[in-house]
Amino acid sequence: MTTSVHTNSSALIALQNLNNTNSKLSSTQNRISTGLKVQGAKDNAATWAIAQNQRADTSALDSVKSSLNRATSIADVSLAAGAQISDIIVELKAKAVAAADPSASEASRKAYDDEFQSLLKSLQSFADNATFDGENILNGTNAAVPLSFLASADAQEKIDLNRQDLTLAGLGLAADATVTPNVDAPSLLETADAEAALARVEQALQTSNSRLAELGAQAKQIEKHNIFVGKLMDSLEVGVGNLVDADLAKESARLQALQVQQQLGAQSLSIANQAPQIILSLFQ
Structure with missing residues (x-):
């Protein structure tokens, strides 16, 4: 083996080993400080790309959940x-049944009719004011066009909330001059009028029950889909964590081992650097 003051191979090897240990120690410290074993594409390109795709889906599903929450609020209102x-x-x-009583007096029918007309106004008011975030699905506007909401992360799947006309006109309780013969607003002032009003009210009750049942079924569907999206988001989050999260218990143990290796490497380099001094003894 050649002894030289110009080239210290032992020191070079010791330095390489120390640099390697320092690099591993730096990576371990980064994983501990961030909690991630894959922080970027440089750490693991394939895993990072998969995780980024899952993060994108999770972010998109958050928008889906917001849309479904809005649908739930509209349905609830x-x-x-x-x-x-x-x-x-x-x-x-x-009121119509009471007014249809042949023995009812004119004054009684007038009182029943006053209450009847007041209730009709309240009904129309409720339909007109069932609004959430600017949307009303009970007032008869765009009755044939459903209100659609996001249902998937790619925005290709939709979930609908059908508009249900619960206004006086939609329930057949309003005057209608567009048909022949013309239909007057229901009244209870005469026995015949009360009987006709009763028939229209009974039909309105069937219509409203049917439409509310449909609305309730769609609201339940939206609620279940919202729960599914929430669970899907949780699963995606766990999946991303499995891919990129660091095992801090293992990293802590690795940190201790690398710190010992670093100290030993530094001592080894120090010993290797002192080796050329042996040459001085040859000239004494």
Whole structure:
């Protein structure tokens, strides 16, 4: 083996080993400080790409959940108003039945009719004011066009909330001059009028119950889909964690071992650097 003051191979090897240990130690410290074993494409390109795709899906599903939450709120407001409308129709039927009594006096029918007309106005008011975030699905506007909401991360799947016309016109309780013969607004002032009003109210009750049942079924579907999206987001988050999260227990143990290796490497380099001094003893 050649002894030289110009080239210290032992020191070079010791330095390489120390640099390698320092690099591993730096990576371990980064994993501990960030909690991630894959922080970027440089750490593991394939795993990072998969994780980024899953993060994108999770972010998109967050928008889907916001859309479904809005759908739930619109449905809840509409169902609350619809329940009130249904209760009003029940009251309307009671007034119409009372006014259809042949023995009822004119004054009694006038009182029943006053209440009846007041209830009709309340019904229309509830339908007109069942609004959430600018959307009303009970007032008869765009009745044939459903309200659609996001249902998938790629925005290709939609979930619909059908508009249900619960206005006086939609329930057949309003005057209608467009048909022949013309249909007057229901009245209880005469026995025949009360009987005709009762028939229209009974039909309105069936119509409202059918439409509210459909609305309730769609609201339940939206609720279940919202729960599914929430669970899907949780699963994706766990999946990303499995790919990129560091095992801090293992990293802590690795940190201790690398710190010892670093100290030993530094001592080894120090010993190797002192080796050329042995040459001085040859010239004494």
